[in-house]
Amino acid sequence: MSQTYPSLTPLHPQPTTLHVTRWMLGPVVLSRTPLTPRPPPPSSSPDEASNGNDPWSVWNQDATGGSSNNWAAQPEGTVTGKSAAPDPWGSNTQGHPQAYQGPDIYPYPYIIDFSGAEDDEWDDEWDDVKSNSESGEGGAIQRGGATGSSMKISLNKFPGFSKSGPELFLLCKLPPKGKEKLTIYMGEVGPVWSYPEAQLDCVVADPKKGSKMYGLKSYIEYQVIPNTTNRPVNHRYKHFDWLYERLLDKFGSAIPIPSLPDKQVTGRFEEEFIKMRMERLQGWMTRMCRHPVVSNSDVFQLFLTFKDEKDWKTGKRKAEKDEGVGVMIFSSIEPEGPDLDPIEVEQKCEQFSRFTKAMDDGVKDLLNVGQEHWKRCTGPLPKEYQRIGKAFQNLSSVFTSSGYQGEATLTDAMNEAGKTYEEIAQMVAEQPRKDLHFLMETNNEYKGLLGCFPDTIGVHKAAIEKVKEGDRLVAASKITAQDKATMAKRVSTMSYALQAEMNHFHSNRIYDYNRVMQLYLEEQVKFYETIAEKLRQAHSQFTTM
Amino acid sequence: MSQTYPSLTPLHPQPTTLHVTRWMLGPVVLSRTPLTPRPPPPSSSPDEASNGNDPWSVWNQDATGGSSNNWAAQPEGTVTGKSAAPDPWGSNTQGHPQAYQGPDIYPYPYIIDFSGAEDDEWDDEWDDVKSNSESGEGGAIQRGGATGSSMKISLNKFPGFSKSGPELFLLCKLPPKGKEKLTIYMGEVGPVWSYPEAQLDCVVADPKKGSKMYGLKSYIEYQVIPNTTNRPVNHRYKHFDWLYERLLDKFGSAIPIPSLPDKQVTGRFEEEFIKMRMERLQGWMTRMCRHPVVSNSDVFQLFLTFKDEKDWKTGKRKAEKDEGVGVMIFSSIEPEGPDLDPIEVEQKCEQFSRFTKAMDDGVKDLLNVGQEHWKRCTGPLPKEYQRIGKAFQNLSSVFTSSGYQGEATLTDAMNEAGKTYEEIAQMVAEQPRKDLHFLMETNNEYKGLLGCFPDTIGVHKAAIEKVKEGDRLVAASKITAQDKATMAKRVSTMSYALQAEMNHFHSNRIYDYNRVMQLYLEEQVKFYETIAEKLRQAHSQFTTM
Numbered sequence A, B: 001m002s003q004t005y006p007s008l009t010p011l012h013p014q015p016t017t018l019h020v021t022r023w024m025l026g027p028v029v030l031s032r033t034p035l036t037p038r039p040p041p042p043s044s045s046p047d048e049a050s051n052g053n054d055p056w057s058v059w060n061q062d063a064t065g066g067s068s069n070n071w072a073a074q075p076e077g078t079v080t081g082k083s084a085a086p087d088p089w090g091s092n093t094q095g096h097p098q099a100y101q102g103p104d105i106y107p108y109p110y111i112i113d114f115s116g117a118e119d120d121e122w123d124d125e126w127d128d129v130k131s132n133s134e135s136g137e138g139g140a141i142q143r144g145g146a147t148g149s150s151m152k153i154s155l156n157k158f159p160g161f162s163k164s165g166p167e168l169f170l171l172c173k174l175p176p177k178g179k180e181k182l183t184i185y186m187g188e189v190g191p192v193w194s195y196p197e198a199q200l201d202c203v204v205a206d207p208k209k210g211s212k213m214y215g216l217k218s219y220i221e222y223q224v225i226p227n228t229t230n231r232p233v234n235h236r237y238k239h240f241d242w243l244y245e246r247l248l249d250k251f252g253s254a255i256p257i258p259s260l261p262d263k264q265v266t267g268r269f270e271e272e273f274i275k276m277r278m279e280r281l282q283g284w285m286t287r288m289c290r291h292p293v294v295s296n297s298d299v300f301q302l303f304l305t306f307k308d309e310k311d312w313k314t315g316k317r318k319a320e321k322d323e324g325v326g327v328m329i330f331s332s333i334e335p336e337g338p339d340l341d342p343i344e345v346e347q348k349c350e351q352f353s354r355f356t357k358a359m360d361d362g363v364k365d366l367l368n369v370g371q372e373h374w375k376r377c378t379g380p381l382p383k384e385y386q387r388i389g390k391a392f393q394n395l396s397s398v399f400t401s402s403g404y405q406g407e408a409t410l411t412d413a414m415n416e417a418g419k420t421y422e423e424i425a426q427m428v429a430e431q432p433r434k435d436l437h438f439l440m441e442t443n444n445e446y447k448g449l450l451g452c453f454p455d456t457i458g459v460h461k462a463a464i465e466k467v468k469e470g471d472r473l474v475a476a477s478k479i480t481a482q483d484k485a486t487m488a489k490r491v492s493t494m495s496y497a498l499q500a501e502m503n504h505f506h507s508n509r510i511y512d513y514n515r516v517m518q519l520y521l522e523e524q525v526k527f528y529e530t531i532a533e534k535l536r537q538a539h540s541q542f543t544t545m
Helices: A137-144 A146-157 A162-172 A237-251 A270-292 A298-305 A308-319 A324-331 A342-378 A380-400 A410-433 A437-468 A470-475 A480-539 B137-144 B148-157 B161-171 B239-250 B271-290 B298-305 B307-322 B324-332 B344-379 B380-401 B408-434 B437-470 B470-475 B480-538
Strands: A182-186 A189-191 A200-212 A216-228 A231-238 A333-335 B180-187 B188-193 B201-213 B217-226 B233-236 B333-335
Touching: A137 A146, A137 A470, A137 B137, A162 A324, A162 A437, A162 B480, A182 A480, A182 B480, A189 A480, A216 A270, A231 A237, A237 A270, A237 A308, A237 B408, A270 A437, A298 A308, A324 A480, A333 B239, A333 B480, A342 A380, A342 A410, A342 A437, A342 A480, A342 B380, A380 B344, A380 B437, A380 B480, A410 A437, A410 A480, A410 B480, A437 A480, A437 B307, A470 A480, A470 B161, A470 B344, A480 B239, A480 B380, A480 B408, A480 B480, B161 B408, B161 B437, B161 B480, B180 B480, B188 B480, B201 B271, B217 B271, B217 B298, B233 B298, B239 B271, B239 B298, B239 B324, B271 B437, B298 B307, B324 B333, B324 B480, B333 B480, B344 B380, B344 B408, B344 B437, B344 B480, B380 B408, B408 B437, B408 B480, B437 B470, B437 B480
Parallel strands: A182 A333, B180 B333
Antiparallel strands: A182 A189, A200 A216, A216 A231, B180 B188, B201 B217, B217 B233
16 A cells, blocks of 8 residues: 655745735644534524724633644544444454544643654655745744744734735735635525535545655555545645645635644554544544535645546646635635625624634633543542442452351342442543543634634734725825725625635534534433443342341 | 439449450441341351461551541431431431531541540530549540550550450359340351340430520430330430440440440531431441340340439449449350350351451441542532533533524533533532442441450450460469369350350341442432433433434
């Protein structure tokens, strides 16, 4: 299965004003499980609000909020086709081959060492000659600054940068909209993206170790099988990383592009690590497939359906030369609706800002208590149940030594009760992988997604400010009155995009939370029912005197 | 209800060789709940063993083993008649008016301050002139030495004391056996006490505050209602204490007399304290009622059925003058079986020693883990469930603010799920009072009972040693050959008593553990079933997409 790909160069975004990818580098985003049923299309219109405050400026000062905690897996029974994929790792997690393997193998992967921004020798060496996309300071900050706080610093280091982006779009001569036209319709809920008839999906499976340079270097590659062609293509992590960079460059100003799963958690070739990375890559791909704009893009289609190395190379070079990146994505957008008043634009912006901030707080709160609960359930609690079980069995054993006749029923029953509590200990320790894991995962993913919004919203705020400055700029002959009207029209287009994206977000959020809450409660019910049944069985061993 | 009793003097055992009560001052014993069904009579014969080692000499060096942790209460549904007694304290523990009130009011009452051996001004002032039974040094040590370790010290301070006891009985001219004859029969399990046809039981209820000396002193008195007369008598704590001293004096050499519940835990007139003391007194009385020898004794019958103050005073004086105390109890014992060989006596002694030591270890182990579990279940665990519940409700509230239409089903369901976890938090915190409490209680009681055995066994060991010395004593003309034969016969009688007591212990142990394990598991099943049902209900609120 091992296969060497053609020249792949780390294409960090260049430190020019053309790129807005820095804005998008919020906290790393969790990818999630593939979704069989399609999330319902957005169907209602967001309220309007009228508050002009800054989006939460302290967002990224919450250091924990920005760490690269990418992890994803598939809840049992919710995987489409994936469960049929071969599992070369022979997991012993009964019935949950893709569940998080628990703290015995990895501690709850909350804080991940991301100190080295550079790729390491195992997985991140680039096979071929570097392309001409130099990795300048801005790029380095971007890659290394996967935490929200460092991203904030990088923004502060380039004052005006975030404004130059929207300015570029607001005043530029628009290129003709070609194949790339992104229509925004008015749905029941307001502006919505154009959703495809059939939803794209893919399976990431079958990780295999390969080597090159006469075995000096080894790597893992994964099969990616889109549901459109059913034909597997092979990709290494660095190819996913290349795709991520392309999507970030191209769509990042308008669409939150969740970061890839982090590069390294622990031993590179440990089975568990590979399995976890695969699950996270699966989750990331699934979320990208769910997005109507991303999934329909040339670069994404190339990644999923390239025919051979030549095809891949050609497509790769084309993608790297794409000029419709950064804020210029807005030039492809065509709203099917009247221009919005700048005041309405500002209101929407504020509303989204407040909501995403509030949701971010709620999600972090749940993550915090979930992490504590995880620790307790996998640590002291089962140990205690085990000790209770041992104590019952020990007492039973002592009773057996009494020499007093006729207490076998009691001692047998006490022994059984003891074993039952040992079984309960085991169940308690394993349960978080079956339910809490997925609750954590979903919330962690949303934490990452929400972390992208302050920057997205920042672009809009900057654009709004530019339009507000319009009169002064016209008076100072910096722009013409026509320019000002154009800016207002374009900021309206940006707002359509933001609203469409928010509606996409809401629609997916409702779907995801409904599903994960159901899964969680279902598993919790099973858990408590099983314990009750075991105890009922243990109870029946005692005689009624 | 307040009533002043006639002269009651603290009758500490006098520091003479006649008293063996020091031997009995093992760790304080827990009294237990009243038992409706009668424990089965002993029905099998203990094994014989042939090891001559000392009973566990380090027993009392385990300081925690000897602390006065008397506490008892009635498991729900197992109280005879008691639940019909009025509860003037209006407890808010739903459905468990007599369950331990939890750490919010009392911390798990494990380590109790027993620093003051003297009675305090509230409850322990003696109403009347002190009797002529002076409380000498030995008595003071006895009362103050309620912990095992201090008792050991008191024994060490009087070397030879523990030998003088059995010696007294082994060589004395036996008084004629009168009404007090204690027959030991050979049952299926070996020697057994003579059990009465109907088991005595009593209810301790209706604690009332009284006062005297024009209100300067106040106290609590309890109604005690025996099932034989159904006529209530009133007793203050100090009367129970007087009874305890009498029983200890009279039977302590042969029968473990569990200590009373400790004098003071916390605020004297707090409702919870009084209720808890009442429960513990109930448990103590129940265990005394269950013992065929104790329950049939004059002093115990006096306590339960005295007709008036005159009757009480007369009986009290008579009891205090009783000379059949200490090791002389053995002179009342009449085994219906052949004399035992001293080797067999020693083997039995060793066997009981090993068993009680092993059970003591097992019980302490269970108590330790139970205490930890109690802390967790009433502390951090429910807090965590509450936080999870709050986090769900908070997220639901944030979602409601999205302005996106059609998510009311989700937000309502999440809110309900959150409330469910808050309910679970409450259930988790309250559960230990419903099950773990009784498990702890039973084991704590047995810890106390087991703590009495090293001393009981010590008396036997001393007697066995005396018999072993027989030949030398005869040669030295200290005793006659007839004396030696008498000693062997009398040590055989002592062994019958020990065996009868062990069989009584085993019989009660089997009954108690069978019952408490059933109760524990029953309540645990209910607990987990209720949680599962609540979660099932919460789950049903979500829509299947």
